[in-house]
Amino acid sequence: MAYMSEFTQARLIFDYEAGRAALSEALPDFASHPENYGGAIDLPIGALATVFRVKEAAQEKLWLKLSTIEVPDRVELPPIEPNPGYEGPEVAIASARIILPASGRVNETVEMVLEGPSHGNPFTDVELQAYFSLNGEEIRVGGFYDGNGRYVVRFLPDTAGAWQFRTESTARSLDGHTGTFSVEPSHARGAVRVADTYHFSYANGEVFRPVGTTLYAWTHQGPELQKKTLATLSTSPFTKVRMCVFPKAFIFNDNEPDLYPFEGESGNWDTTRFDPAFFQHFENRIRDLGKLGIEADVILFHPYDRWGFQDLGAAADDRYLRYVVRRLAALPNVWWSLANEYDFMTTKMPEDWERYAKIVTEEDHARHLISIHNGTRIYDYSASWATHCSLQKVDYYKTAELVEDLREKWGKPVILDEIGYEGDLEYEWGSISAEEVVRRVWETTLRGGYHTHGETYYHPEDQLWWAKGGELVGKSADRIAFLDKLVAESPTGRLEPxxxxxxxxxxxxxxxxxxxxxxxxxxxxxxxxxxxxxxxxxxxxxxxxxxxxxxxxxxxxxxxxxxxxxxxxxxxxxxxxxxx
The missing domain is CATH 2.60.40.3950 (Immunoglobulin-like)
Incomplete structure (x- = not known):
């Protein structure tokens, strides 16, 4: 049996008499009338204790009481191992047709396509990887199945020269391919890296300043709205977009998307079979951002979900991560965010996030930036895998004022990815005036940090920028552009406190x-x-x-x-x- 903890969903605690008693002592108002607190009942009790400012001693007493309440163990499906006998000995080694460009360019995606088998379930039966080498150094790049017998390996070369490759696979026709291709020099900027401890630059050394905006579910909207969003971004100051892989269910965001990441239907997804059309669409939108010079800060998990994507189980989570990272890692303008508001997800434990980070960094040969975003509890960014700190405010009054302390604490770049949204909603987070947004942006920037904008003005058709995109109607974006121009005029293109x-x-x-x-x-x-x-x-x-x-x-x-x-x-x- 397992036991309750601070990570247990509040709704589950109400199912137990001892749990209700413990909540009544620590959170009496909430325990008496949870319906008055919206969706709070679906959050981890630890997050609620922070939101409701329960004193530390009372929290410790609550955790102790919860630790005595037994709950059923979670049933986890085992991982599915690739099938070493997927193709029999009658299939010749390296017999699949391979398509590879004669040459590529530094810091630009090179795509290798193999036309192979489609029987069984290639998503789980077939493991494919390629090894690329230059001057004795070999780089492993995982491949993925793209449907209709099409297997893909994408590589982001960072050095010019004559590269060699070889493939390994559990499918004989995909195994044992070898060859050479040329990578030419280019002026492409490449992936963004941490530079000078607290800042960023492209792989080619050019300064990058993340001027972010929030578009959580923009890729899950209709084609006309997506087109309008890209048109707005093309004239905006933004160089980074926070966006979710999974669709989002939250206020003003009730529509069903046209595509889903898995075959099946809500509550009955076949997590062993991905829908390539979903991921093709998603990566095409990332490419569209790249053409505008915008980085895609890809959010891999989030808690705002009515389809069951936040509770797929460990094996399915790991399989999903390997698939999405293998598809996207060779796109230069990708960042990884393990989660939006990780501490609001009741199905994930601290050890899960560390495992996810290990999978992402193992599968990402291009070494993209990676972080995780908090709700109420800031993650420990001393973790070796975290390249930067992605934070939201945890105090109603203080936000940007903490940037210098946070830089010193972790010795990494600090991005306030949620400083409060310019808007007019009835929620504190979505009703900040443009003047206050601009003040927070200036405070953040001059203290050596970076920021992400969001806009949440009510729209009769629920087209709020922060969720769905469309058009900007607020006043802060132009003033953010004004500030960024002043920063760009610095001798270094950056500001230090x-x-x-x-x-x-x-x-x-x-x-x-x-x-x-x-x-x-x-x-x-x-x-x-x-x-x-x-x-x-x-x-x-x-x-x-x-x-x-x-x-x-x-x-x-x-x-x-x-x-x-x-x-x-x-x-x-x-x-x-x-x-x-």
């Missing part, structure tokens, strides 16, 4: 390019110090009006800068190269 003399932040390149942000404060003037023996150009910036007023002449020494008495102003200092 500068030592604080005020509660409001300053960022830039010390002594060269500095931006001082006033936030809520409405100073009549500020006094700035220019490096000794240097002159500087001073700009007064209205971050809301998006205006820049350059003061006449050059300043030196201690410079007093007069300001309009209103909030959200900033001052930029551009130190000149020549000396006095």
């Amino acid at each position: 500068l030592p604080l003399t005020n509660p409001t932040p300053s960022g830039g390149v010390a002594g060269e390019y500095e931006i001082h942000y006033n936030g809520f404060s409405q100073y009549r003037y500020v006094t700035l110090g220019i490096p000794e023996g240097r002159k500087a150009v001073i700009d007064v910036i209205d971050t809301w009006a998006m205006t820049i007023e350059t003061l006449p002449g050059n300043c030196s020494g201690r410079a007093r800068v007069e300001l309009p008495v209103r909030p959200y102003m900033a001052v930029r200092v551009r130190v000149q190269q020549e000396s006095l």
Whole structure:
């Protein structure tokens, strides 16, 4: 038998008399009237304890009581091993037709296609992998079945040269292929990597600044809405999109998608058979983002589900992960997010997330960025597999103000992937004013972090940008673009936090390019110090009006800068190269 814990779903706890008693003591209002709290009853009790601010001592007492309540063990189906006898000895080794381009290009996808067998269940019976080598180094790349006897291996080469390959497979016709193909130099930027500890760059060294937006279920909408979303993105400042593989069931998101990841139907999915059309569609949308210069932050699991995708079982989860990573890893503009709000998923334990991370990193030969996103409990980003921190606010008031501490704590880039959404819903997370979104974005950026936008204005047809895409109607996106242009004009294309003399932040390149942000404060003037023996150009910036007023002449020494008495102003200092 198993026992309850902080990860147990609140709904399940109500089924036991001892559980109801424990909840009544720790969370009396919720225990008396759970119907007043919407879908909270479907969350893990640990998440609820955090949301309802249960004191730590009371939480420990609750966990102790729950640990004495037995619940039935979860029944897990065993993994399905590939079939070594899938093809008999009458089938010649390496007899499948292979299609491979004569040459590829650095940092661009190379696709190998093999036309092979389709009997039985190729998704589980057949294991296919290729080994690519150059100068003695060999890289394993897993293949996948794409339906209709079509097997695919996708490779993202990072070096020019004459690459060799060989295949291994449980299907004789796919096994033992060898050959050579040429990879030519290119100007493609490639996958994004961590750079200079807290920042990002493309594989070719070019600076990348993640200016994110949220489009959880945009690929699960109709073709016209997807087309409209891409058109909006093409004129937006956004360089990263958070998007789910699985469809999403949540408020304003009740429609059924046209495609599902598995054969079957809701509640009766055949998790041993993927629907290639679903994944072909999904990866085509990622390619569309790539053409716009936008990274796809692919969310692999999430809790907002009425189809059963968050509770497939360990074997099915692992099979799904290997399949999706093998399909997408060779696309340059992919990031991995193990989950959105991982701690709201009652079917996953801490050890599951570590196992998932191991599978993703094993199968991803291109070494894309990978993280996990929290609901109420921040993940321990000291995990070696986590390349960066993907966070949402966990305090109603403080969000961006914590960025510097978080950078120092984990020594990794910090992205506030949910700072609150500009909108007018009845929910705290979806009713932030544009002014407050812009303030949080400025605070985050000048403290050395990055951010992700979202928009949740009510729409009579439930077309909210944050879920379905369409068109932007808010006021923050243009002002985010304005800020990003100022960051791009820095000598490094980035901002580092500068030592604080005020509660409001300053960022830039010390002594060269500095931006001082006033936030809520409405100073009549500020006094700035220019490096000794240097002159500087001073700009007064209205971050809301998006205006820049350059003061006449050059300043030196201690410079007093007069300001309009209103909030959200900033001052930029551009130190000149020549000396006095």
